[in-house]
Amino acid sequence: MDGGEPPIGIVDLFSGCGGLTVGAVEGARRAGRSASLELAVDSWLPALEVLGSSLGVEDRILEFDLGRLLDEGDPDGLAEIRGAVRGTAEAQLLVAGPPCQGHSALNNHSRHNDARNDLYLAVARVALDFRPSAIVIENVRGVARDRRSAMRRCVSALSEHYEVVEQTVKLNMLGAPQLRTRHVLVATRQTPFDFGALREQPARDVRWAIGDLAEIDGSTVFDTASVPTPRNQERMNWLVSMPDRFDLPDNQRPVCHQSEHSYKSMYGQLRWDRPAQTITSGFGSMGQGRFVHPAGARTLTPHEAARLQFLPDYMDFSLVEHRAALATMIGNAAPPALTIAVVQGLIRQGLI
Numbered sequence: 001m002d003g004g005e006p007p008i009g010i011v012d013l014f015s016g017c018g019g020l021t022v023g024a025v026e027g028a029r030r031a032g033r034s035a036s037l038e039l040a041v042d043s044w045l046p047a048l049e050v051l052g053s054s055l056g057v058e059d060r061i062l063e064f065d066l067g068r069l070l071d072e073g074d075p076d077g078l079a080e081i082r083g084a085v086r087g088t089a090e091a092q093l094l095v096a097g098p099p100c101q102g103h104s105a106l107n108n109h110s111r112h113n114d115a116r117n118d119l120y121l122a123v124a125r126v127a128l129d130f131r132p133s134a135i136v137i138e139n140v141r142g143v144a145r146d147r148r149s150a151m152r153r154c155v156s157a158l159s160e161h162y163e164v165v166e167q168t169v170k171l172n173m174l175g176a177p178q179l180r181t182r183h184v185l186v187a188t189r190q191t192p193f194d195f196g197a198l199r200e201q202p203a204r205d206v207r208w209a210i211g212d213l214a215e216i217d218g219s220t221v222f223d224t225a226s227v228p229t230p231r232n233q234e235r236m237n238w239l240v241s242m243p244d245r246f247d248l249p250d251n252q253r254p255v256c257h258q259s260e261h262s263y264k265s266m267y268g269q270l271r272w273d274r275p276a277q278t279i280t281s282g283f284g285s286m287g288q289g290r291f292v293h294p295a296g297a298r299t300l301t302p303h304e305a306a307r308l309q310f311l312p313d314y315m316d317f318s319l320v321e322h323r324a325a326l327a328t329m330i331g332n333a334a335p336p337a338l339t340i341a342v343v344q345g346l347i348r349q350g351l352i
Contacts, residue, residue, distance in 0.1 A: 008035035008343075008352055009089030011130060013066060013096040013123055015040035017329045018051030019311060020095040020138065023336030025055070027343030035343075038087035041066060046320060047329050053316040060086045066122040078129050092133040092352050093343070096123040097334045117143075120150040124157040127187070131161070133352045135187040136342055138334050141168045143183045155185070162187035167195045169338065175201030176310045176337040177209040178276040186342065188351045197349065198341050206294055207272040209307040214295055216303075221323050225298040226284035236286060236297040239269045246271060246290075254287070265290040270300075276308045281331030284323065302326040310335040 008028050012021045021037050028035035037057050042048050045063045052058035062084040068077040085091070098120045120139070127135050135158065143151045144166075155164050164187045171180040186193040218224035228236065235248055248267040265277050268290035282288025283305040291299045300308070302323070306315065309330055320326050346352045 005033055007089040008033055008093055009038040009087055009091045010035055011038055011085075011091045011094045011126070011132065012040040012051075013042075013094065013126060014098050014119070015042045015048065015051060015061075016044070016097065016332050016334070017047045017311075017315065017317075018054065019309070019334035019336050020097055020136070020339050021051065021055070022312065022315070023310075023334075023339030024093060024095055024136075024343045026336060027340040028347065030340065031344045031347035033347055035093070036087055036089050038089055038091050039081070039085045041081060041084075046325055049319055050316055050329065053319060054314060057087075066126075067119060069122040069125045070118060078125065081126060082129065091130050093346075094123070094127050094130060094132040094135045095339060096135075096137045098123060098137070098139060117146045117148050117150045120146075120154050121157075124154045127158060128161065133189060134193075134346050135162065135185075136339060137185040138182050138338055139185075141181050141183045151183075151185070158187045162189060163192040165192050165195065169195070169198070171310075171335055171337055172203065172275045173200050174198065174337045174341045175204055176275075176335045177204040177206060178279055178308050178335070180278045180335065182334075182338065184338065184342065186346075188346070191349070191351060193342075193346065193351060194349060195345075197345050199344070201337070201341075204275065205273050206270050206276050206308070209276070209310075210300075210304040211272070213301070213304055213307065214293075216301075218301060218303075220318075221321065221326060222302045222317050225293070225301050226323060228286070228299070232286055233297065235267060236269075236292050236299075239292055240295070240297045245269075268292065270294045279305050279308050279331060281327045283331060284327055302330055305330050306333075309333050310337045312336070 010021055010024050025035045037060055039060055040051050041062045041064050043065045048061040052061045068074045099116045123137055158164050166185045168181055169184050216223050246269045253267055267286050269292040272294045277290045283291045283300045286292050
């Protein structure tokens with residue numbers, strides 16, 4: 001399997017339910033190596049519990065506000081994180097998905113000048129303390145336009161000890177069944193990571209991801225769609241009755257989404273033979289994106305959204321009872337397709 005190579009130890013910051021870790025473990029397996037989560041850190045315990053239960057590492061999660069690392073009056077944060085490591089493998093890989101809401105195109109109030117953007121710097125603090133062999137940070141593609149320059153300051157700090165490269169990556173090219181573009185930063189020792197070596201995967205569409213779930217008679221929150229307003233139900237009924245129409249006409253949209261709107265996918269229906277558009281925490285509302293099921297007058301179920309996020313079925317979402325929590329957890333997850341590809345590349349290039 002791994003030719004005697006030691007396991008790759010993973011530290012995951014802002015882990016959520018663990019999309020980056022799940023992908024890293026699978027990427028290592030595909031490259032003939034073993035990998036194990038040594039520590040996952042997040043401020044939201046329910047998401048951490050899903051990750052811990054899914055991988056059987058309930059003792060390797062830490063509920064911790066990484067913003068503490070930016071507070072000079074709180075010098076013990078790094079020691080608390082290091083002391084929480086319970087695994088035995090050397091922490092060779094650090095993965096992180098700092099909060100992206102401050103950069104989002106939907107955040108018109110404080111876009112690119114949001115205090116949450118500074119959390120990117122917490123990754124550098126941990127990285128320079130742990131000194132892993134490789135660091136992978138993913139975020140929205142607009143992170144480089146941050147007026148607070150958090151990402152650039154992070155690059156500057158890491159560059160004293162690492163070779164840092166960055167690129168925007170289309171996740172559908174890596175096998176994810178959705179159109180999602182992310183900014184990816186990879187830091188390695190001595191030799192820079194070669195993004196050009198990422199292996200393109202076959203195109204996957206909505207049918208590939210959720211076709212087998214269409215007839216599930218859901219009895220749980222995970223396998224049922226949210227209940228729409230009467231007016232939105234009428235809109236979905238109209239879309240389903242018009243097999244050649246996938247966008248709601250302006251005269252059936254709310255006034256704020258007529259004519260001059262820029263979010264054309266909202267109130268739209270998915271197509272079986274195309275990738276989904278970016279899955280967000282709003283997948284239960286047709287007014288927040290193209291989230292109407294390809295064949296039914298309903299929005300996506302959490303299970304379908306998880307599949308479109310490339311999250312495997314062994315993820316233990318049974319621990320989550322509330323629809324809003326499921327939506328946030330799944331919508332904010334990083335599709336594992338990203339770290340599957342990047343970790344395979346790191347191993348092939350001899351960087352971990």
